[in-house]
Amino acid sequence: MPLETTESKTTEMTVNLGPQHPATHGVLRLVLDLNGETVVKCTPHVGYLHRGIEKIGETKTYTAALPLTDRLDYVSSMTNNVAYSLAVERLFGIEAPPRAKYIRTIMSEMSRISSHILWIATHALDIGAMTVFLYSFREREKLLDLFEMTCGARLTVAYPRIGGVRCDVGPEFLRQLRDFTDEFPRRVREYETLIDQNRIWLQRTKGIGFLSAEDAINWGVTGPTLRGSGPCYDVRKDRPYDAYADVDFDVPVGAAGDLYDRYRCRMEELLQSNRIIRQCLDKLPDGPILAPDAPDLALPYDAPKKKIFETSLDHASIAFSHERDFFPAGEIYSAIEAPKGELGFYIISDGNTRPYRMRVRSPSFIHVSVLPKLCEGHLVADVIANIGTIDVVLGECDR
Amino acid sequence: MDPMEIALQLQTAFPDEVRKIDEFRGQVSVTVRKNRIRDIMSRLWAEPEYYFDFLEDLCGADYLGKKEPRFEVVYNLHSMKHSHKIRIRAEVSETDCFIDSVTTVWAGANWHERECYDLFGIQFIGHPDHRRILLPEDWEGHPLRKDYPVKSDLGEHEWPGFKAVVETSKRNRRYEVR
Numbered sequence: 390m391p392l393e394t395t396e397s398k399t400t401e402m403t404v405n406l407g408p409q410h411p412a413t414h415g416v417l418r419l420v421l422d423l424n425g426e427t428v429v430k431c432t433p434h435v436g437y438l439h440r441g442i443e444k445i446g447e448t449k450t451y452t453a454a455l456p457l458t459d460r461l462d463y464v465s466s467m468t469n470n471v472a473y474s475l476a477v478e479r480l481f482g483i484e485a486p487p488r489a490k491y492i493r494t495i496m497s498e499m500s501r502i503s504s505h506i507l508w509i510a511t512h513a514l515d516i517g518a519m520t521v522f523l524y525s526f527r528e529r530e531k532l533l534d535l536f537e538m539t540c541g542a543r544l545t546v547a548y549p550r551i552g553g554v555r556c557d558v559g560p561e562f563l564r565q566l567r568d569f570t571d572e573f574p575r576r577v578r579e580y581e582t583l584i585d586q587n588r589i590w591l592q593r594t595k596g597i598g599f600l601s602a603e604d605a606i607n608w609g610v611t612g613p614t615l616r617g618s619g620p621c622y623d624v625r626k627d628r629p630y631d632a633y634a635d636v637d638f639d640v641p642v643g644a645a646g647d648l649y650d651r652y653r654c655r656m657e658e659l660l661q662s663n664r665i666i667r668q669c670l671d672k673l674p675d676g677p678i679l680a681p682d683a684p685d686l687a688l689p690y691d692a693p694k695k696k697i698f699e700t701s702l703d704h705a706s707i708a709f710s711h712e713r714d715f716f717p718a719g720e721i722y723s724a725i726e727a728p729k730g731e732l733g734f735y736i737i738s739d740g741n742t743r744p745y746r747m748r749v750r751s752p753s754f755i756h757v758s759v760l761p762k763l764c765e766g767h768l769v770a771d772v773i774a775n776i777g778t779i780d781v782v783l784g785e786c787d788r
Numbered sequence: 789m790d791p792m793e794i795a796l797q798l799q800t801a802f803p804d805e806v807r808k809i810d811e812f813r814g815q816v817s818v819t820v821r822k823n824r825i826r827d828i829m830s831r832l833w834a835e836p837e838y839y840f841d842f843l844e845d846l847c848g849a850d851y852l853g854k855k856e857p858r859f860e861v862v863y864n865l866h867s868m869k870h871s872h873k874i875r876i877r878a879e880v881s882e883t884d885c886f887i888d889s890v891t892t893v894w895a896g897a898n899w900h901e902r903e904c905y906d907l908f909g910i911q912f913i914g915h916p917d918h919r920r921i922l923l924p925e926d927w928e929g930h931p932l933r934k935d936y937p938v939k940s941d942l943g944e945h946e947w948p949g950f951k952a953v954v955e956t957s958k959r960n961r962r963y964e965v966r
Binding site: 435436439441443444445447448479480482604606607608609610620622627719720721722724731733735737739746748750754755757758787788 | 812813815817841842843844845847849850854862864868871873875894895896897898899903907921922923924931932936938
């Protein structure tokens with residue numbers, strides 16, 4: 390008897406990934422339409438961490454809004470603070486003293502290293518390499534200890550201030566940081582021996598998550614995610630801020646635009662950041678750490694003490710005890726190169742003590758919007774790898 | 789190219805559209821009417837001398853009681869090739885609260901426009917996926933508008949999702965360890 394062949398019917402299946410899923414790095418929800426193992430349609434849903442930081446920022450004074458920025462990209466809060474401080478400095482027309490600029494550069498790069506280390510740890514864990522996680526957290530711990538030594542906090546630091554930094558770094562900090570930079574390149578090589586030639590790693594990263602240079606720019610992708618596709622756009626080189634004009638460093642770029650190239654870019658950036666920190670340590674100038682006209686919560690240097698104690702306990706009068714006109718009306722867009730990409734602040738001032746509008750251009754928000762483009766037409770297993778490669782922090786995405 | 793030069797050239801190309809050119813701390817912003825925003829943006833993107841291939845940021849702003857028209861949609865543009873910048877501000881009034889979408893020029897505008905709709909209530913004509921993004925679909929109001937309260941007791945108008953959470957927590961209170 391001949392076998393009866395029935396035509397098999399395939400129907401698409403909808404799978405919900407997240408928001409509580411360990412590989413989504415926070416609370417990201419993806420609705421995936423699957424045809425077998427192939428993703429037909431991918432719809433990201435964000436907003437689970439929306440705290441209205443832009444709205445709250447409008448109700449706070451310029452100095453009081455600074456700790457809000459810690460809560461954006463909470464794995465590298467130093468760079469968020471620097472981005473906000475720089476934007477307000479540019480709006481007010483004040484400039485941080487050289488020592489503060491160098492300290493901020495050092496802190497930004499330490500932040501970049503700790504963020505990239507966390508990225509390589511979790512990304513490798515997501516696609517099956519557990520060991521890197523344990524090794525890289527050893528170095529991240531050291532950096533967080535150094536942050537704690539300087540400002541008492543490990544994650545939400547609120548250390549850079551408008552017009553400088555909160556407090557000076559001590560000799561013990563500098564000594565330990567130098568020891569760290571001596572050792573760190575060897576550690577990076579150690580991570581590379583774990584995964585760089587690993588066959589499984591190569592198969593899961595090479596040729597996956599392709600993004601062409603034109604598409605990447607058109608979608609507004611920035612940071613290592615963009616540079617992995619080829620364009621050499623880095624705000625530190627393009628419009629140098631703080632001490633980046635004085636130090637020598639390279640911007641690594643990829644060619645293929647796949648997961649592996651982005652991974653290589655970030656690994657090279659670890660070494661370049663280390664190089665920047667070393668140069669800053671060598672050149673670190675002496676002097677004040679806060680601009681004399683800085684509207685800081687710390688008492689300004691040249692403020693007559695008596696006058697401050699006589700004023701009422703109103704925040705604004707303590708923070709702005711100068712007679713100088715601080716609040717020009719105008720608008721400014723100012724961006725820095727955060728570990729994830731270009732972090733911009735667009736501030737509209739109407740001449741009041743509070744920002745009229747505080748807009749955060751967060752790289753993660755844009756990067757999540759590219760996910761459908763990366764995932765559609767590929768296997769469902771690669772979705773997790775793609776979430777890892779765009780390096781998102783949902784606190785920054787949802788604001 | 790000097791951004792001021794681009795702004796002046798834009799004014800000659802679109803004399804009826806450009807309302808005002810401002811400069812503050814070296815950043816040039818051009819205020820335009822909203823009617824031909826897509827033409828203006830396409831020109832800024834396509835002209836080889838400008839070549840603004842990168843939409844850095846798109847956001848809304850609310851000037852309630854400060855100026856008319858009430859809203860502005862702000863585009864911060866950057867050119868990767870020439871490394872110059874310009875800011876375009878399109879005026880949107882409260883009665884005609886819509887503007888053309890620029891997703892055909894920059895694909896990255898997609899989520900920015902959704903966010904602007906979500907938080908300001910400005911509609912984007914021709915947007916491929918016009919939905920709320922950060923807030924739930926059944927949320928009432930647009931929080932970044934200046935007449936939206938920062939903190940208040942909404943009572944009956946509270947978002948149903950939040951009311952459900954409060955109810956559950958009240959029910960679960962009997963399991964508390966005393």
